[in-house]
Amino acid sequence: MSDVWGESLPILYGRSTATGELVHVDDAPNGKACGCVCPDPGCEQPLIARNNGKKRIHHFAHIGGTCAWSAEYLLTELALEVISERGRIWFPGLSYEAPGTHLPEMIAKGMELPVSCAEKIEVKGRKAPAIAVEIRTSRGCARYVFVPELVHALGGEQIASLREECRGIVRIDLRGLMREMKTLEGKHYDREELAVRIQSKKTMKDLLSGKCQRHLDWVWNAKAEELSDQARRAYIERKEEERRKAEEERERKGPP
Structure with missing residues (x-):
């Protein structure tokens, strides 16, 4: 994707389902166990924390696709x-x-x-x-x-x-x-x-x-x-x- 500010921009923060606070990906358990959802309350899709790799930056991914x-x-x-x-x-x-x-x-x-x-x-x-x-x-x-x-x-x-x-x-x-x-x-x-x-x-x-x-x-x-x-x-x-x-x-x- 040529537009660096497009919708697929990797997201580094999720919202904790336990506290409602923003959580940086490095402070969350890896994978679906992160306990976070999209920070946009209009979306609130569960997130997957991808913070175990060494080649790509650590980031959250939407389980059901990207969020605009x-x-x-x-x-x-x-x-x-x-x-x-x-x-x-x-x-x-x-x-x-x-x-x-x-x-x-x-x-x-x-x-x-x-x-x-x-x-x-x-x-x-x-x-x-x-x-x-x-x-x-x-x-x-x-x-x-x-x-x-x-x-x-x-x-x-x-x-x-x-x-x-x-x-x-x-x-x-x-x-x-x-x-x-x-x-x-x-x-x-x-x-x-x-x-x-x-x-x-x-x-x-x-x-x-x-x-x-x-x-x-x-x-x-x-x-x-x-x-x-x-x-x-x-x-x-x-x-x-x-x-x-x-x-x-x-x-x-x-x-x-």
């Missing part, structure tokens, strides 16, 4: 663990396109902010959850949503549903990160090694602490939309005023 959403669900869980442990998260720089010039107008630089609360939330039309975080501001608490994206792109209807309950949506671009890893390794890249790296808490910490800033981007932000609308209205008014003055000047001068 297990990767996103798992990575969302890992991201939530990292956020909860660190108590902080990186917000990417915020800007909007200035009307007339199409150049970015900076609103705020990227920064790491303390999180007062973090939880999984469901996204309408998406079979993997997102992470809602609350940030304390001078005006109270503000809610933002972070969406890990790997196999399935965040759709327009999903964005519209999330906009109703938050001040901004940030994409965690795992697809772009894997593409970058693949490029850096060259044409003889090790696909299984990429699967290990993308499913590590270290990678999530790097992403969510700002060490991989280009792989966090705003999908939508209420403040940016508000300022963009204000700038666009001001630009239209200015152009109309310029046209009005030009017309008055032509009338004053009269026919050539």
Whole structure:
């Protein structure tokens, strides 16, 4: 399979049927005795732990075939663990396109902010959850949503549903990160090694602490939309005023 982030990505974590917690494949008994199911509750197929070999990476396999959403669900869980442990998260720089010039107008630089609360939330039309975080501001608490994206792109209807309950949506671009890893390794890249790296808490910490800033981007932000609308209205008014003055000047001068 040419797509390194496809549905057949080896999964390194299963969900314990005994505790409900995520279990790394190396910490589970080999084979069907692992006592784990797919981390995606929409699937929950029993898993087989393949952690006794020396040639291939250790991983979990679905007994009944692959699962389209297990990767996103798992990575969302890992991201939530990292956020909860660190108590902080990186917000990417915020800007909007200035009307007339199409150049970015900076609103705020990227920064790491303390999180007062973090939880999984469901996204309408998406079979993997997102992470809602609350940030304390001078005006109270503000809610933002972070969406890990790997196999399935965040759709327009999903964005519209999330906009109703938050001040901004940030994409965690795992697809772009894997593409970058693949490029850096060259044409003889090790696909299984990429699967290990993308499913590590270290990678999530790097992403969510700002060490991989280009792989966090705003999908939508209420403040940016508000300022963009204000700038666009001001630009239209200015152009109309310029046209009005030009017309008055032509009338004053009269026919050539």
